[in-house]
Amino acid sequence: MRTNHLLRLILIGLLFRLSSPGWAQDGALPASHWATELARQTDSTRKAEVLLFMAKDLESSNPNGALVYAQHALDLGQKLNATKVIGLAALQLARLHTTLGNKAKARRFRKRAEEALRSVDLMAELNRLETQKAQAEETAANSQQAVSTLSTEAQQKQTLLAQQDQQLSLRAQQLQQQGKLMGQKDQLIGQKDRLIGQKDSMLTMRELSLRFQQDQLRILEQEKALKAAEVEHERTIRNALLVGAGLLVALAALLWRLIINKQRANRELAQKNTQLDLARKRSDELLLNILPGELVDELKVQGITRTRHHEEVTIMFTDFRDFTKISEQLSPVDLVKEIDYCFRHFDHIIGKYPSLEKIKTIGDAYLCAGGLPAAHPDHAHEMVAAALEIRDFISELETQRAREGKIGFQIRIGIHTGPVIAGVVGATKFAYDIWGDTVNTAARLESASEPGQINISGATYERVQTRFNCRHRGEIATKNKANMRMYFVDSQHDKLLNPVSS
Structure with a gap:
């Protein structure tokens, strides 16, 4: 899972590099070009991108110089609160520190890049959902407008049909009067019924389409709520892990301190015991130089001889x-x-x-x-x-x-x-x-x-x-x-x- 995430970070970095207009061949450009381009830019985000490309060009030939440009890009991204720039700059610093053999710093910057770019992914997903929601709302509005248009057309058709009914009625009267137009009247009445059926079918289809679009909009809103809940859940878990790790570190430090103090106390006690043994041995040797052994034992036990x-x-x-x-x-x-x-x-x-x-x-x-x-x-x-x-x-x-x-x-x-x-x-x-x-x-x-x-x-x-x-x-x-x-x-x-x- 971690390997897939690193691959995704690398792909994001490549897409960022390729999506920037005019920079597809930046690796072949001389340093003077980058200096001119950096001086020409007025947008701070664009300056950060130029600094990142300068760091990329120097990555193999001068990693220490590339480290300076990447750090400037990170500082500028933090100042702008540009999460994407922060993630890419941290990723560049992780690669440079790996090249220079600074494994601890490389791990720290890689973790920071993952966190920044992960938040970029979540924001992109939320933006996608917002866009879908807006499109759905726009579609719903268009559908309502279409329904309104169809209603107007239906009214116009009803008016037209009414007029046709009047004409047919007049025609029927004429046929009745003439006795020859009865069949034509029946045909016109059948056409009228077919038009009314077509109108009802069209209205039913519009209603079904509108209901479907409303259901889709409701599903998108639910997905957005689920994504937000997932982000909040991940944040809660991360905070809990950080607190737990802090408590474990504090407990480990306390236990280590207690062990060190115990060992120091044991050493001091052993030294004092050794000193006491040496002093007792010297005292016994001095007594044996003054008194015979039997009298020394008697004096130590009874206090007198x-x-x-x-x-x-x-x-x-x-x-x-x-x-x-x-x-x-x-x-x-x-x-x-x-x-x-x-x-x-x-x-x-x-x-x-x-x-x-x-x-x-x-x-x-x-x-x-x-x-x-x-x-x-x-x-x-x-x-x-x-x-x-x-x-x-x-x-x-x-x-x-x-x-x-x-x-x-x-x-x-x-x-x-x-x-x-x-x-x-x-x-x-x-x-x-x-x-x-x-x-x-x-x-x-x-x-x-x-x-x-x-x-x-x-x-x-x-x-x-x-x-x-x-x-x-x-x-x-x-x-x-x-x-x-x-x-x-x-x-x-x-x-x-x-x-x-x-």
């Missing part, structure tokens, strides 16, 4: 020899940098053993414990193994610093095994700490040690002697304590210990 007694824990103290003198020879920045380097390496070594837990650093001293917060059967062995790694690391670092012409640290290590109290005290700035005589004894063992040596107590020796080579130092006096059995750890017997990798 309790100190606990641990029956057997191995404590290690380390300290750098002549730290005060070395600190006087190094700048504060270099001193802190060197300590940080050493303690980071200590943290790495301690982290390889599952039973060991770093407690804190105090100046140049490093304190850690094995066997808490959860008991572990190998806490003493793992602590001594870690001490050997720390001793060897500091020894290698001292040698390296000597090669670099720098001052290196020498370390003393003390280890003791016994009971302690461990936990967090206070309400702010949580710190996991240990208390008890075992801690003090480990500090005394570190003080009684020598540079590059690991000094362990008898209690620790009883637990590690089967795995490490130890030298008995005898019983040595310590500050505020009785003499204690002490041992230097030289090396490990075997490779029974397999520290986990960090």
Whole structure:
């Protein structure tokens, strides 16, 4: 159906082009001719037609120039409210935009051409019906005049017949008188009857013709009313479709906006959840750097932690020899940098053993414990193994610093095994700490040690002697304590210990 309508539009355009006098060969005329013709025209409608022909001539050679002329013709048609010019100009613009690849504009102008030319078709049909009606009315008027004429003629014939009757009567009298004219009188009477019958037949035919013409006129008026109703119905449907399309577009825009807002809200919520997860993860990591995992869980659930007694824990103290003198020879920045380097390496070594837990650093001293917060059967062995790694690391670092012409640290290590109290005290700035005589004894063992040596107590020796080579130092006096059995750890017997990798 749409294809037939487009063909009808094209045929209308061709008829319009061919019906214009003097323009049958316009495609062969030069541009100067069109310019002269446009300047010569005074009728605005004719100017619009000239502009359309100029656009048609330039359609293949210069479509952009043709676009300008066609647009001028459309503007002039809108100004004149000339529906036919508007339709043909819109059709020309649709073809040009199709040539130039502007499909959206081509569709818009083609739709406008269809609407304009459709209204031209309807107006032409209404004009045709009006013309038929006028012709019918004129025919009816002529018929009435013919009837009047026939009536006059009939009256004249009746007068003539009356005269003939008189003559016949006189003739009859004469025939009666003469007795010879009786047959002629009968013939005249028969002729009179035939003329009267012919008159009646003619009047009947005129009446039938007039009635037929009146019926035709009534049918034409009904067809005109039906056409008008059809036009109004199409206009109502078109308006309803436009309103429905507008509502659908508005609803689609609203739904699209709601979807976009929902997606944006979901993204923002996901980002916030991700940020909260990252913050929670960082918080947990910070807490795990400060407190053991069991205490972190207890603190998160209950808000507080309790100190606990641990029956057997191995404590290690380390300290750098002549730290005060070395600190006087190094700048504060270099001193802190060197300590940080050493303690980071200590943290790495301690982290390889599952039973060991770093407690804190105090100046140049490093304190850690094995066997808490959860008991572990190998806490003493793992602590001594870690001490050997720390001793060897500091020894290698001292040698390296000597090669670099720098001052290196020498370390003393003390280890003791016994009971302690461990936990967090206070309400702010949580710190996991240990208390008890075992801690003090480990500090005394570190003080009684020598540079590059690991000094362990008898209690620790009883637990590690089967795995490490130890030298008995005898019983040595310590500050505020009785003499204690002490041992230097030289090396490990075997490779029974397999520290986990960090």
